[in-house]
Amino acid sequence: MEKLIISGGSPLKGTVHIGGSKNSCLPILAATLLTREKCVIRNVPDLADVRTMCDLLKWLSARVKHDRANGVIEVQAESPLGVAPYELVRKMRASVCLLGPLLARLRNCKVSLPGGCVIGNRPIDQHVKGLSRLGAEMTIENGYVHARCNELVGTDVFMGGRFGSTVTGTANILMAAVLAKGTTVIDCAACEPEIADLAHFLIKMGAKITGAGGPTIEVEGVAELHGADHAVIPDRIEAGTFMVAAAITGGDVEIKGACAAHLSAVRDKLEEAGVNVTRTNGTIRVSGGASHRALEITTMPYPGFPTDMQAQMCTLMSITPGISVVTEKIYPNRFMHLSEMARLGADVALESNTAIIKGVNYLSGAPVMASDLRASAALVLAGLVADGETEVNRIYHVDRGYEKLDQKLRHLGAHIERADE
Numbered sequence: 153m154e155k156l157i158i159s160g161g162s163p164l165k166g167t168v169h170i171g172g173s174k175n176s177c178l179p180i181l182a183a184t185l186l187t188r189e190k191c192v193i194r195n196v197p198d199l200a201d202v203r204t205m206c207d208l209l210k211w212l213s214a215r216v217k218h219d220r221a222n223g224v225i226e227v228q229a230e231s232p233l234g235v236a237p238y239e240l241v242r243k244m245r246a247s248v249c250l251l252g253p254l255l256a257r258l259r260n261c262k263v264s265l266p267g268g269c270v271i272g273n274r275p276i277d278q279h280v281k282g283l284s285r286l287g288a289e290m291t292i293e294n295g296y297v298h299a300r301c302n303e304l305v306g307t308d309v310f311m312g313g314r315f316g317s318t319v320t321g322t323a324n325i326l327m328a329a330v331l332a333k334g335t336t337v338i339d340c341a342a343c344e345p346e347i348a349d350l351a352h353f354l355i356k357m358g359a360k361i362t363g364a365g366g367p368t369i370e371v372e373g374v375a376e377l378h379g380a381d382h383a384v385i386p387d388r389i390e391a392g393t394f395m396v397a398a399a400i401t402g403g404d405v406e407i408k409g410a411c412a413a414h415l416s417a418v419r420d421k422l423e424e425a426g427v428n429v430t431r432t433n434g435t436i437r438v439s440g441g442a443s444h445r446a447l448e449i450t451t452m453p454y455p456g457f458p459t460d461m462q463a464q465m466c467t468l469m470s471i472t473p474g475i476s477v478v479t480e481k482i483y484p485n486r487f488m489h490l491s492e493m494a495r496l497g498a499d500v501a502l503e504s505n506t507a508i509i510k511g512v513n514y515l516s517g518a519p520v521m522a523s524d525l526r527a528s529a530a531l532v533l534a535g536l537v538a539d540g541e542t543e544v545n546r547i548y549h550v551d552r553g554y555e556k557l558d559q560k561l562r563h564l565g566a567h568i569e570r571a572d573e
């Protein structure tokens with residue numbers, strides 16, 4: 153296992169290029185199973201989760217050519233198998249996105265349930281409900297979700313759960329509905345840009361979809377889909393993480409290749425905190441304000457403040473004067489980073505799903521343990537400003553979702569090295 157060793161204190165300066173979106177390309181790769189023809193996916197980030205999805209597609213007997221250097225994946229699934237095994241699915245929860253396309257293509261499939269997750273309970277009841285509405289018989293047997301049907305028939309499907317709309321649930325229903333008979337209306341659909349991107353890819357494959365990116369998506373099923381060529385959207389969470397990195401180090405960073413429209417909520421909160429954010433010709437420039445202000449943040453489904461940026465903002469607030477209040481409404485238990493932050497000297501308390509953070513004057517470096525992807529990013533950000541040396545252990549979590557994070561930070565002037573644990 154590897155760790156990152158960070159010596160804090162250098163303001164980040166320079167330009168960083170944002171890669172393709174992890175959470176866009178995982179369902180898009182799953183969607184290549186909807187056709188026997190070849191699909192080409194571009195702007196794919198080189199991430200552990202992407203490689204796991206490729207392994208799954210290969211296991212399902214698709215031909216996969218992964219050009220990691222250029223971020224291009226070609227997939228051709230002439231006659232896919234219908235079973236996604238635990239050994240691969242357990243590595244990545246997004247494997248659940250195989251359910252919709254495999255069911256639509258084969259009418260019979262089994263996808264292992266992914267198991268426990270450190271960010272909290274992650275049920276798939278909405279996926280099961282939605283696919284049942286389309287006519288599938290859904291059972292859970294021996295740790296697998298088994299979905300089967302004679303045919304899928306379009307209908308209205310409501311995708312809102314206790315914590316809002318489900319993103320991968322919406323993706324699954326969309327991918328099943330494109331090959332269903334008749335019209336499907338998905339209400340309370342997730343509005344995340346990754347859903348709109350998936351729909352763009354499906355439309356290129358011949359699907360008939362309107363409204364994706366909004367709360368009501370209408371799909372008119374077609375008999376078959378064909379191959380398509382698609383470049384995935386930029387990763388808004390990678391971009392947001394670099395925005396916070398610039399702010400927290402009091403640096404001045406140009407973020408290129410991000411989609412500013414996808415980052416309104418993050419920008420709004422950073423500006424409220426006193427950070428300078430400007431936008432010109434496809435570049436977001438972030439420079440740390442002289443002194444930051446405490447914030448109240450509540451995570452919400454898009455276009456609200458993203459849960460995937462909550463941990464990073466907690467780090468920024470930990471050295472911002474005043475008392476910040478951060479409420480997590482998507483994953484009420486997604487606060488594993490707080491106890492590690494306390495090891496670095498942060499003054500944090502948790503009341504139910506709300507973190508109360510009293511800004512301290514400085515953090516001091518220490519060994520810390522990454523628990524999940526975004527928590528790891530938050531600890532790396534803390535290391536960038538902590539006095540002395542911070543060791544972030546178990547960084548395979550970082551590598552699941554950030555492409556070359558350490559290299560990109562080093563390029564901006566951070567003192568960060570990778571070493572064996």
Ligand code: EPU
Pocket residue numbers: 175176178245246273274275276277278279280313314315316317318319320321342346459460482483484525526553
């Ligand atoms: N939920 C249910 N029932 C379901 C599905 C979800 O109750 O059937 C609940 C969840 O427990 C959660 C809420 O609904 O409380 C939202 O979960 P959602 O299904 O939207 O999450 P997801 O689709 O599994 C995606 C991203 C996550 C991101 C969330 C929320 C991918 C591959 N993953 O997960 O990304 O946090 O949406 O925006 O798209 C990450 O990148 O670090 C990450 C965790």
